[in-house]
Amino acid sequence: xxxxxxxxxxxxxxxxxxxxxxxxxxxxxxxxxxxxxxxxxxxxxxxxxxxxxxxxxxxxxxxxxxxxxxxxxxxxxxxxxxxxxxxxxxxxxxxxxxxxxxxxxxxxxxxxxxxxxxxxxxxxxxxxxxxxxxxxxxxxxxxxxxxxxxxxxxxxxxxxxxxxxxxxxxxxxxxxxxxxxxxxxxxxxxxxxxxxxxxxxxxxxxxxxxxxxxxxxxxxxxxxxxxxxxxxxxxxxxxxxxxxxxxxxxxxxxxxxxxxxxxxxxxxxxxxxxxxxxxxxxxxxxxxxxxxxxxxxxxxxxxxxxxxxx
Numbered sequence: 001x002x003x004x005x006x007x008x009x010x011x012x013x014x015x016x017x018x019x020x021x022x023x024x025x026x027x028x029x030x031x032x033x034x035x036x037x038x039x040x041x042x043x044x045x046x047x048x049x050x051x052x053x054x055x056x057x058x059x060x061x062x063x064x065x066x067x068x069x070x071x072x073x074x075x076x077x078x079x080x081x082x083x084x085x086x087x088x089x090x091x092x093x094x095x096x097x098x099x100x101x102x103x104x105x106x107x108x109x110x111x112x113x114x115x116x117x118x119x120x121x122x123x124x125x126x127x128x129x130x131x132x133x134x135x136x137x138x139x140x141x142x143x144x145x146x147x148x149x150x151x152x153x154x155x156x157x158x159x160x161x162x163x164x165x166x167x168x169x170x171x172x173x174x175x176x177x178x179x180x181x182x183x184x185x186x187x188x189x190x191x192x193x194x195x196x197x198x199x200x201x202x203x204x205x206x207x208x209x210x211x212x213x214x215x216x217x218x219x220x221x222x223x224x225x226x227x228x229x230x231x232x233x234x235x236x237x238x239x240x241x242x243x244x245x246x247x248x249x250x251x252x253x254x255x256x257x258x259x260x261x262x263x264x265x266x267x268x269x270x271x272x273x274x275x276x277x278x279x280x281x282x283x284x285x286x287x288x289x290x291x292x293x294x295x296x297x298x299x300x301x302x303x304x305x306x307x308x309x310x
Contacts, residue, residue, distance in 0.1 A: 036095045038201035039208070046201045049099050050193075057193025060186045062104060064149060071106030072115045074199065086120070087113040088199055090206040096199045111146060118198040124167075126191040127183050132173045152187035155179050 035045040050058075061067070074088035082088060092115055097103045121129070121136070128135045131153060133146040153167070155175045167181040175181060183191070202208040 053192040054196040057189035060190040067104040069110040070114045071109045073105045088116045117194040123191040123195045126194045154182045
């Protein structure tokens, strides 16, 4: 019996299922990721598109083979000691890489993880490490196997380049007297890429540790209402500043709305009763009292009906 067709169909089904599971599925899940909102320390959009010099540095990073000895992913607390080593403040998630054209996670970790190199080194420290790795970490002077990348620098006679472009190093690592170190554009691009590597903000899928104070844009009292609790004026009444609603009439008693929130509603009912007395004083005040009366009728229909019968 010829089992060739069945064998072919079995192999094809295995390849198809594997492709859907490991290629199409992740692409459908992660391919359309957009910027996320951070939850700490401040709400903001993350990540941001890296500057152009940092994007050029990513190509230098790949060309120098840095990804063969360094990773760019911080493992969770239960899967390694990355957080204990200080290589990051949280685990790496998919949102951290949405603006990277080539995600270089790395295959093995001979050197430290560089996903958060910008939190540990600035561009000058990166340049010094490229010139000689033992400048920054002298503890590894006898054991570090990281090579120096001196072909990314020019050694020129002193004074031939602007002072701002010169890399200063300790005397034991400096070139001969009368010469100075000037980084090439590729070295500066690589340093910018390392300095921009920061997976610092906390996200929904990578929340801060318990007990961390989360800052939000919400008002301090949890609402958009004024601190007094009402929109009523500070004296607790809608009466004019003169203290009376009409000539010869006594002003309604004032009270603090913060102490008694229901006082504002009693004042509105009183202003409805005094609306007729204010018609001769000012058309503006009569319109104001009429508006207040309408609001009180909506809030307390029974009182409005009683006043109409009076």
